Amino acid sequence: MIARLAFDHVLAAAGTLSAAPQILVGLSELLRDPQVELDRVCEQVKLDPALAAAVVRVSNSVMFGFGGRVASVEEAVSRVGLSEVMRLVGVATVGRLVDRALPGHAIRADELRRSLVLHALAAEQLALRCGVEPRLAYTAGLLRAIGIMVLERVMATDGFEVQRFDPESFASYQDWEIAQIGMTHEEAAVIAFEGWRCAPELVEAVRAQAKFVGAHDDSRLAGVINLAGAGLVRAGRALPGDEMFWTLTDAKLASLGLDEPAWTHAMEVAAAMFEKVRGGLF
Helix, strand or coil: CCCHHHHHHHHHHHCCCCCHHHHHHHHHHHCCCCCCCHHHHHHHHCCCHHHHHHHHHHHCCCCCCCCCCCCCHHHHHHHHCHHHHHHHHHHHHHHHHCCCCECCCCECHHHHHHHHHHHHHHHHHHHHHHCCCHHHHHHHHHHCCHHHHHHHHHHHHCCCCCCCCCCCCCCCHHHHHHHHCCCCHHHHHHHHHHHCCCCHHHHHHHHHHHHCCCCCCCCHHHHHHHHHHHHHHHHCCCCCCCCCCCCCCHHHHHHCCCCHHHHHHHHHHHHHHHHHHHHHCC
16 A cells, blocks of 8 residues: 555656646547547647647658648648547657656666657557557557656655666666665556546556566556567667566467567567657657
8 A cells, every 4th residue: 555645745746747648648538539520639739838839849850751841730630640640749748758867767868768659659559459449558658657757756856865776786677666765666657647537447557567477367458568568678678677577478479369470560560660750759
């Protein structure tokens, strides 16, 4: 049980993050309706003026290459269409959200941006192949490290004397977090997501992502996040405190109805997409 005082601290720290993650979650929910109007999508993005500006900036980067300057959210969304809008807003969200290094966890900002975007794309591709909602999988992959960012802010503001994460001393971020602050980043993410009234499926998947082994009652969305993480390990973009959990096993693949060739193809598609969008991350 998380102490009430810790809960309050974590929720307050989550409130200092950009509003972009909450808007991305809301956008994911809107896009579940195939008949949603573009005006509603634009209204959702414009709830955060800074995110809206970032969407326009990213839409003018080489990753989309429209061949003409985009001046508004409406124009950007209209040009990419509903099939691409999550990727456009997702890249802008990462740019807004990951605005600093995470010194306790020893993660550079650029390193985290790349890792999260590739994770989201890999999760989306796996979801398309195993019957999981792809936009929800993309959102989960992109936001799976929210708890790490929240804990960094708690440690920075509450006077913790933090020993920097060292993979030779701790097997995982979770082991280090328990030693330093008494809470894992999954627990912190759950507090943030529940405070933002995220879908229970997303909350449970983030809670269980590292524990997925392919058992009958495991969350399928958690499995998608976990096996997408295995793709990050293969690509050399996994964060060091995560690697022990991102393993590729027959049990995990079978629980999602996949085999290794299908997983490999999904990772190759995600890697190719990543190369197209990575230029919009800065």
